[in-house]
Amino acid sequence: xxxxxxxxxxxxxxxxxxxxxxxxxxxxxxxxxxxxxxxxxxxxxxxxxxxxxxxxxxxxxxxxxxxxxxxxxxxxxxxxxxxxxxxxxxxxxxxxxxxxxxxxxxxxxxxxxxxxxxxxxxxxxxxxxxxxxxxxxxxxxxxxxxxxxxxxxxxxxxxxxxxxxxxxxxxxxxxxxxxxxxxxxxxxxxxxxxxxxxxxxxxxxxxxxxxxxxx
Numbered sequence: 079x080x081x082x083x084x085x086x087x088x089x090x091x092x093x094x095x096x097x098x099x100x101x102x103x104x105x106x107x108x109x110x111x112x113x114x115x116x117x118x119x120x121x122x123x124x125x126x127x128x129x130x131x132x133x134x135x136x137x138x139x140x141x142x143x144x145x146x147x148x149x150x151x152x153x154x155x156x157x158x159x160x161x162x163x164x165x166x167x168x169x170x171x172x173x174x175x176x177x178x179x180x181x182x183x184x185x186x187x188x189x190x191x192x193x194x195x196x197x198x199x200x201x202x203x204x205x206x207x208x209x210x211x212x213x214x215x216x217x218x219x220x221x222x223x224x225x226x227x228x229x230x231x232x233x234x235x236x237x238x239x240x241x242x243x244x245x246x247x248x249x250x251x252x253x254x255x256x257x258x259x260x261x262x263x264x265x266x267x268x269x270x271x272x273x274x275x276x277x278x279x280x281x282x283x284x285x286x287x288x289x290x291x292x293x
Contacts, residue, residue, distance in 0.1 A: 087157060114183075167290070174250070178252065188227075189225065190254050191220070191275075192222055195233070201245055210223055255268050
């Protein structure tokens with residue numbers, strides 16, 4: 079990422095404390111489907127995260143919003159504004175990882191790379207197109223555009239092509255670079271194999287963004 083000139087904003091707090099990719103009012107991202115919460119009460123296995131009657135109270139949820147959620151989003155908004163002022167546009171690449179199989183959230187196994195542009199609302203179609211083309215160059219790695227995961231709060235809230243801000247979410251299956259079960263070890267061999275494709279995806283997205291604003 080430093081070689082690409084990218085700014086990196088990385089949370090330091092577990093998603094089990096608060097999910098920064100969920101709206102503060104907890105509106106479901108995927109109506110009609112299973113959704114994770116702003117302050118999760120379940121592990122990704124579906125098991126309870128808290129002992130009975132020890133779930134976060136509304137007061138605690140409000141505290142977490144103020145301590146963790148609001149500062150993160152203030153920093154993100156400021157950085158997007160800075161980049162847009164510098165270049166005339168901004169590309170937000172919202173990177174996440176996920177288990178390839180989570181039965182209570184979705185059936186079956188996810189594609190390795192899940193690209194989301196909120197069904198084309200958060201980024202220009204040309205950006206999604208070149209990202210897909212980069213993926214197609216590696217047929218051994220499965221991918222999908224706007225499948226089960228189309229982009230969470232960050233992608234949908236900040237992605238606004240009419241305002242020269244384009245947002246792409248990537249949900250990458252953990253099996254591509256680590257063990258998905260205990261001890262959850264990082265796999266350097268797998269990681270080195272997937273890194274060139276990730277770089278190609280981001281470079282393609284950056285190039286397509288620049289093309290949109292060529293004078």
